[in-house]
Amino acid sequence: MSAGRLLSLLLLLQSRGRVSARAVASELGVSVRTAYRDLARLQAAGIPVYAEPGRGGGYQLLEGYRTRLTGMSEGEARALFFAGLPGPAADLGLTAEVSAARLKLLAALPAGPREEAARTAAVFHLDAPAWYREPEPTPHLAVFVDALLTGRTVEVRYRRWRAPQEVSRRLRPYGLVLKSGIWYLVAAGESRIATYRVAQVLDAVLSEERFDRPQGFDLGAYWTSYLEDFQARRYTGTATIRLSPRGRRRLPDNVPPEVVRAVDSTAVPVGDDGWVEAVIPTESTDHACGELLRLGTDIEVLAPAGLRQAMSATVGALARTYGLH
Structure with a gap:
């Protein structure tokens, strides 16, 4: 059992109160047998976990016990932005980080706000993709995420609607935008900043060349301006x-x-x-x-x-x- 899963289990008990072994298995993505084994190992490590038998029973921490081990990793902190967006989090490879960050955040809250947060999460769900549309495959999305976080350029082959349809570009990624379930890359090319539909990228290779993202660049403001310009060009x-x-x-x-x-x-x-x-x-x-x-x-x-x-x-x-x- 990894230390990370041990901590996740501890925080799950702290944030949820009484939890069944089946719920533990579902939350941590393991079998019920593994959940029982993990709970036993947590007890063996000196954590005051006890079982409440019978209907509605489960495992819980001794009253008053709380851990202070709620520090978040860099990936988990980054994943907090996607805590309500399971689909986009999965696209970016942050599913595990989102789950761990959510548990740590809940564990750090006092009982009252923690219960209110749980109630809120239970009644709201955001489904970003539009109706009548299959999710687009974005196999190169992870390359752009890496480029954005490390400040490196990317060599891409891109399919566009006008001739020549297939072009090659060296891009300096400035940001990613999710609109109606579709990922767009905002990046600078040789002469200007442009928007690229990630699903239309045929190939993407991360280079070792580094660049500095302009300090004054505002992704939200750029996107708003891009949409306004798109509408003006769209209807002729x-x-x-x-x-x-x-x-x-x-x-x-x-x-x-x-x-x-x-x-x-x-x-x-x-x-x-x-x-x-x-x-x-x-x-x-x-x-x-x-x-x-x-x-x-x-x-x-x-x-x-x-x-x-x-x-x-x-x-x-x-x-x-x-x-x-």
Whole structure:
């Protein structure tokens, strides 16, 4: 039994009070038989652990006993940020550190705040990834974590959407951002700071070259500015549409929030049947056509002519596919 697991077991008993052997096994990731063995070794080490038999029983420390061994390692302190994010913690290889840091933090609290923290943890759970999306594989994420913590550059091969699709870069990582379950790397290249989707990295090799992260760089401020710029570049046109009451209800499940907000702010009633006319932002004609066709007969594109023609051509092709013409 490792000293680390011995300490984790001790802190688990201190923070939880009475704990069954099965709960110990689940928390520490061992078998129930190993949990019994560990508890016996803890007793043999002179820790006042006693068993309460019967239904609702378990193991607990003698009343009033508390350990002061709550010092956190560097990895555990770093992992505290991810204490409520089990998925991201696993991505970064910090699962064990998060568990140990949480136990140490709980053990350091007085009884009242400790119980309140346990109640809070029991009723809140954060699931970062968006619906209808499988988690993206990020095999090179650990390389970027290492680079960020040691201040070293990384040689990468990256797949992007425009030609040439595969490029090589030497990057100076400045930070990692998790958005809707997707990891992004913020890094400086040869001429500028850019954002890279970690799942699109084909290869990453940590170099021995070191660099100094700019002291004035603010990752949160950069990300906010990046999102604003992304939205400005994303929507290059507008479309005028007619939308049924049902289409308006379905809108949030089929288009981005920016389009929903545009409808809410520009909608004008047309007729007495609840239909409205609105102006929405659009990307390319092909993208807007695919997005708006999700609403079927609950939407009609009035302008621009190119988007209306694209919608008509797609609907006509579908009709021919299904033998309606």
